Amino acid sequence: MDLLVNIIGLLLIAAIVWWFWLAAKGNKQQSVSADEKLEILVNDGVYEPDRIRVSAGEETVLHFRREDASPCAEWVLFPDLEVSAQLALDQITEVTIPAADAGEYPFHCQMQMYRGTLVVE
Numbered sequence: 065m066d067l068l069v070n071i072i073g074l075l076l077i078a079a080i081v082w083w084f085w086l087a088a089k090g091n092k093q094q095s096v097s098a099d100e101k102l103e104i105l106v107n108d109g110v111y112e113p114d115r116i117r118v119s120a121g122e123e124t125v126l127h128f129r130r131e132d133a134s135p136c137a138e139w140v141l142f143p144d145l146e147v148s149a150q151l152a153l154d155q156i157t158e159v160t161i162p163a164a165d166a167g168e169y170p171f172h173c174q175m176q177m178y179r180g181t182l183v184v185e
C-alpha cells in the first residue's frame with residue numbers, strides 16, 4: 065500500500081512539473097496578440113516581449129511595466145507613430161497607440177538601447 069501511495073505521489077509530482085514546464089514554455093513566446101493584455105516588461109535592457117502584435121485600424125493601449133531604475137529605460141518612443149511616454153518606475157504606464165496601418169513600427173528608449181517592434185496586422 066505504501067508503495068502505491070509513493071507511486072501516486074511521484075506521478076502527481078511529475079504532472080505538476082510537466083504542467084509548469086508547459087506553462088513556462090508558453091510564456092516564452094516573443095509576441096502577444098491583441099486578445100491578451102498587452103503588458104511589456106522593461107528590464108535588463110530588453111522589452112519583454114519585444115514584438116507586439118496589434119490589429120490595424122484600432123487604437124490600442126499598451127501597458128509598460130518598468131522595473132529598470134536606470135534613466136535609459138525612462139522613455140519609450142514610437143517615432144513613426146509620433147508616440148512617446150515617460151514610464152514610471154515599478155508601475156504600469158498605459159501608452160495609447162493610435163489606429164495605424166498594417167506594418168512594423170519599431171519602438172525604443174531614448175538612447176535606442178531598448179528596442180522592440182510593434183507589428184500592426
Ligand SMILES: [Cu+2]
Pocket residue numbers: 135136137173174175176177178
Ligand atoms: Cu536607453
